[in-house]
Amino acid sequence: MNFSSKLLEKAVNEVSQLPGIGKRTALRLVLHLLKQPTINTHHLANSLTTLVDEIKLCKQCHNISDVEICEICSAVSRNSEIICVVEDVRDVMAIENTAQYKGLYHVLGGKISPIEGIGPHNLTIESLVEKVQKGLVKEVIFALSSTIEGDTTNFYIFKQLEKYQIKTSTIARGIAVGDELEYADEVTLGRSILNRIPFENSL
Amino acid sequence: MNFSSKLLEKAVNEVSQLPGIGKRTALRLVLHLLKQPTINTHHLANSLTTLVDEIKLCKQCHNISDVEICEICSAVSRNSEIICVVEDVRDVMAIENTAQYKGLYHVLGGKISPIEGIGPHNLTIESLVEKVQKGLVKEVIFALSSTIEGDTTNFYIFKQLEKYQIKTSTIARGIAVGDELEYADEVTLGRSILNRIPFENSL
Incomplete structure (x- = not known):
């Protein structure tokens, strides 16, 4: 130019x-x-x-915040025994928009990705393990994207938490609400059959 | 959000x-x-x-410039008797990239567009007419985009300059170099036939 x-x-x-x-x-x-x-x-x-x-990162959940402890972590109405592990602030915003989740978050700041040079120590995994060690957490929900990197990260964290007696879960994968079956990919459709739920729970 | x-x-x-x-x-x-x-x-x-x-606008051509008179207007190597009328700085950059033009520019700052509330007085048409009035200009080249607004603006300026004895021209419309005839639109193809040029000029 x-x-x-x-x-x-x-x-x-x-x-x-x-x-x-x-x-x-x-x-x-x-x-x-x-x-x-x-x-x-x-x-x-x-x-x-x-x-x-x-800008600050919340000292508890590492989410972007204007203050030391973010609004979500400091809200008394939220259940601090459940922690949802997400990649970044956009995922927190997306889940908050559903208004379906009342626990806390833990923002990893990325996913384990050897290609991009991101190892476990570049993420906030250690601080998550510390939280669990203190014995105040009952359930950890993995809500990373279902890519190879996401699955690797989930598995790595799962292994770190295995020895503590807590529940670990992952968000449900399946056919999106409103989607046609014929256009769904096989893996998603297969998982949605394997992980079927009692009909009365879907009402 | x-x-x-x-x-x-x-x-x-x-x-x-x-x-x-x-x-x-x-x-x-x-x-x-x-x-x-x-x-x-x-x-x-x-x-x-x-x-x-x-940022400044060149006092002569109204192009974006760091100084009062832009590099192009102050270059002694350029022919100040030819002025190419363009809409904005991007057009100047595009024409300069061809390295085919050695005259000066006049940046209008837009096109006459009643819908957007842009009249002749919002553009730098007056200053172009003044330049021509002084008698130092021999040719004005219209290089606006060939839309209704572009054609209207061309015609308005043409009418303003009619009384002065100068040459006015417009850039050639035709099939782009490398384009297939069958995919050209009819208007462009029609014009390219009407405005055909001697074969030896195209060599």
Whole structure:
């Protein structure tokens, strides 16, 4: 690209560092900002720098939070004996949106992935084990995505927790509500038959 | 969305103001920034605020520039008697990339579009007419996109310049180099036949 301005070039280069944003999209976004009042860009820039400077991770569940202990961990209405293990903050948001879960979370910060160089010690597994060791946890629910990395991570954590007398469970895999059977993949359909539940429980 | 942090929510809301970026993409981008070193986000934020605070429009061609008169307008090697009228800086960059044009530009800043509330007075048409009035321009090339708005804008400017004895031209429309005839639309193919050029000129 043949930039007429070094400032423009620098901004486009910075924006195109973001994942999934190429040079052309970056140029479109930056030109959009130039058409807006200057104050909008200042608001955008401030919100980003304030975020990265002031954000905390909850000391208990490692979720993104504005305070030391996040709203979920400090809520008295929640059952602290059940811990749901998730990959990142997006999974917490997704489960919270269902309004079906009243336990606490434990955010791993990723999945074990030798290819990406992520080992168990890059995740918050140790702190989960410590929580269980203290004897205050009755059930750990694994809610990682069902990929090879997710399954490996589940299994690794399961092995760490095996010696403590707690219940471990994993979220149900099956046909999504509203989906047609004929379009489901075989593995999911197979699991949904193996893991069938009493009809009265589905009502 | 159920945010666990006000700072995160604010940043996601700001990023999702950008065109073509929804809440989910904004969340993905912001979480990416949180995984990077803090300094990266500061660089990004600084490059954007510096851009909007310090960018100038060239006083001659209205192109985005770091200085009062842009590199193209101030280059002695360029032919200042030919002016190519374009919509915005991206068009200047596209034409510059061809290395085929040695005249100057005039950036309109948009196209006449009653639907979007953009009239001739929101564009830099007046300053183009002034340039022509001074008698230093010999040819004006229209290089707007061939949409209704583009054609309207071309025609409006053409009418303004009619009384001055200058040449006006428009970039050639036709089959793109490398394209198959059978897939070309009829309008383009029709124009390419009407506006055929002597074979020896195409060599």
